Amino acid sequence: MKNGLRPILLSVVALLCIFPFYWMVLASLRSAGDIFQFPPQLLPVNISLSNYSEIWNAVPMSLYFFNTIVITILTAFLNVLASSLTGFALARLQFNGKKLLFLCVLSAMIFPKEIMMIPLFSITVKLGLIDNYWGVVLPFAIDALSVFLLRQAYLAIPKEIEEAAYMDGCKPFSLWLKIMQPMVKPTLIVVALFSTMGAWSDFMWPMIVLQDPQYHTVQLGLQGMQGTFVNNFRFIAAGAVLSIIPVFVIFIVFQKYFVKGIFAGVGK
Amino acid sequence: MAKSKQTFFFALPAFVFFAVFFCYPVLYVFINSFREENLITAGSFIGFENYTVLLTDIVFWKVLLNSFLYILVTPILIAASLMLALALRGNNRLNRIFRSAFFFPVVTPLVTAGIIWKWMFAEDMGIINYLFSSLGISSVKWLSAFPENMLAVMIITIWRGAGYYMMIMLAGLAVTDADIEEAAILDGAGYWQRVWHIIIPQLRSTIVMVFVISSIAAVKLFTELYVLIPGAPMAQKTIVSLLFRESFEKFNMGYGSAIGILLFLFTLGLSIANLKLLDRPDKP
Structure with a gap:
């Protein structure tokens, strides 16, 4: 679109994208009386941070954050490590059952996670991992799409590099760690980023595994607040704003890797 | 390719993982679909009974229809993301700011997104119904009536999805052939003519990809409904x-x-x- 309408239309769309956030932040800063004002006040007048301190005291927000951070770090760390080992093996090593393993990876990409949750729940019960961080993390520790992307990244490295390394007496482990890891670093960051965001935002599986509120994540805590504070949306809004700050910070800092990841087909 | 003892170290975790957390569960879910199983009592094999009960249950057909009706957002998402990508094609500062703005909804966790919109859609006090009433439109039962609540969920899906698919469209646009477009400009083709006859044909596989990804996501919709309309009837x-x-x-x-x-x-x-689209060689 090369006419003057373009910036106006884009600004309208941007406003539609951003307004819901603005409206929630505003709700989180209002008092009990002001929030249900009619007609609604569109501007930030008469605001305070008191809802934040109240929500922080009323529900164990710091515990929710702690749980989420632990689960997110474990998930991202395990997925990056295991997916890169697997991706490297599939791209660069010869072993019995290689075709079978790759078939598993491809099938896992096709099989909806929502269906897997039924048997995985039984397994998690049997392993005694209900109400345990590992119960959330382990069943999805290796993400098939991450393996697939890393395999492609290792495959893209020229064969000569591998041959030269072996000529110099390199073993597969040092080839992987010292030579090829630096070369696939952008893909590693993309995988780390998307598993971080996924773990932070995940809802259905943590809800199934973490039944004791003591282990609840931020997203589970938020959902719980909807019942507790039915008539106090300003508290829920404060919790929602807090829940979103970390993902926004990560997004702003690593923006270019998000774009890279989407170009490679990661995400949803 | 090397054959080494170390190979074992690389592939073993994946073999264990996929055996325990993929192959066994897939087998288990398949077998269990022919069993009565509740995790407490022993359970028993009941043949096709689960399936016959399901397929004769009107609620099953209704939820199935609803899940596929959510695919209706797909054409809207394709059109919206394509328009945004076309508008933000150049890699300048202003365009990058706009792209980021459209991407904030994408990174918003689903529960948070549901809560934000529940507040916007609130039937008595919500800003959307207030806007409608000030425009003389009667208020909409966004959360309590069907299919209005479906429309509400679709709006959230579009809000969260447009920026994401815009990025995929931009990736597709980045590899279109600029020479053909320039030739068309010289031949006097207008902007929309070029979009329709030159750009869109080259974006075909990207558009198919967006269609496939957004359709899969639509059929598997769950969390939005769980947050937004927990009390609504299953149907x-x-x-x-x-x-x-x-x-x-x-x-x-x-x-x-x-x-x-x-x-x-x-x-x-x-x-x-x-899967085929992910593996195609011409992927941007």
């Missing part, structure tokens, strides 16, 4: 909502497994298409 929800209720609230794991197998079959075509 207004989706197939994953039914799967969740049967498996994790009623603990009818056998019945839930049968729902899961049918969901798998219904999405199989889309999933295979998705």
Whole structure:
């Protein structure tokens, strides 16, 4: 679109994208009386941070954050490590059952996670991992799409590099760690980023595994607040704003890797 | 390629993982779909009963229809993301700022997104109904009536999806052939003529990809409904909502497994298409 309408239309769309956030932040800063004002006040007048301190005291927000951070770090760390080992093996090593393993990876990409949750729940019960961080993390520790992307990244490295390394007496482990890891670093960051965001935002599986509120994540805590504070949306809004700050910070800092990841087909 | 003892170290975790957390569960869900299973009593083999009960249950057909109706957002998402990508094609500062603005909804966790919009859609006090009333439109029962609540969920899906698919479209646009476009400009083709006859044909596989990804996501919709309309009757929800209720609230794991197998079959075509698109060599 090369006419003057373009910036106006884009600004309208941007406003539609951003307004819901603005409206929630505003709700989180209002008092009990002001929030249900009619007609609604569109501007930030008469605001305070008191809802934040109240929500922080009323529900164990710091515990929710702690749980989420632990689960997110474990998930991202395990997925990056295991997916890169697997991706490297599939791209660069010869072993019995290689075709079978790759078939598993491809099938896992096709099989909806929502269906897997039924048997995985039984397994998690049997392993005694209900109400345990590992119960959330382990069943999805290796993400098939991450393996697939890393395999492609290792495959893209020229064969000569591998041959030269072996000529110099390199073993597969040092080839992987010292030579090829630096070369696939952008893909590693993309995988780390998307598993971080996924773990932070995940809802259905943590809800199934973490039944004791003591282990609840931020997203589970938020959902719980909807019942507790039915008539106090300003508290829920404060919790929602807090829940979103970390993902926004990560997004702003690593923006270019998000774009890279989407170009490679990661995400949803 | 090297054959070394170290190979073992690389592939072993994946073999263990896929055996325990993929192959066994897939087998288990398949077998369980032919069993009565509730995790407490022993359970028993009941043949096709779960399937016959499901297929004769009107609620199952309703949630299945709803799940597929959510695919209706797909054409809107394709049009919106394509328009945004076309408008933000150049890599300048202003365009990058706009792209980021459109991307904030994408990174917003689903529960948070649901809460934000529940506040906007509130029927008495919500800003949307207030806007409608000031425009003289009667207020909409966004959360309590069907299919209005479906429309509300679709709006959230579009809000969260447009920026994401815009990025995929931009990736597609980045590899279109600039020479053909310049030739068309010299031939006097207008902007929309170029979009229709030159750009869109080259974006075909990207558009198919967006269609496939957004359709799969639409069929598997769950969390938005769980947050937005928890109390709505099951007939207004989706197939994953039914799967969740049967498996994790009623603990009818056998019945839930049968729902899961049918969901798998219904999405199989889309999933295979998705896999093929990921593996195509001309991918940007």
